[in-house]
Amino acid sequence: xxxxxxxxxxxxxxxxxxxxxxxxxxxxxxxxxxxxxxxxxxxxxxxxxxxxxxxxxxxxxxxxxxxxxxxxxxxxxxxxxxxxxxxxxxxxxxxxxxxxxxxxxxxxxxxxxxxxxxxxx
Numbered sequence: 738x739x740x741x742x743x744x745x746x747x748x749x750x751x752x753x754x755x756x757x758x759x760x761x762x763x764x765x766x767x768x769x770x771x772x773x774x775x776x777x778x779x780x781x782x783x784x785x786x787x788x789x790x791x792x793x794x795x796x797x798x799x800x801x802x803x804x805x806x807x808x809x810x811x812x813x814x815x816x817x818x819x820x821x822x823x824x825x826x827x828x829x830x831x832x833x834x835x836x837x838x839x840x841x842x843x844x845x846x847x848x849x850x851x852x853x854x855x856x857x858x
Contacts (some may be wrong), residue, residue, distance in 0.1 A: 742814055756800045763793045820830035 738814070742811070745807050745810050745814070749804065752800055752804040752807060756797070756804055759793060759797050759800060763797070771812065791795060
């Protein structure tokens, strides 16, 4: 189970990073980063006049679907596993105090702490 969570998490992170890069490379009305680095002109000569835009749109769709599927997969897997809190892992120690107080209704007097006078009755 841990291996599948790790594998899906790695794919999820790479899909997110690749999706960011692909979206930034696309031409927008302002030219985008793709035009600033010259990738816009290179993609037009490589894929034709509109082939680069269509290719990047298709890649964006595929990566977005992979990203969404990994989101859903991780949510499903992690909601089914029993997670324990850090507080559940703390050791339980018996409560000890320096001042031992007699339970109510008991005839035993309360013990005084060291270096303190005993309470008067």
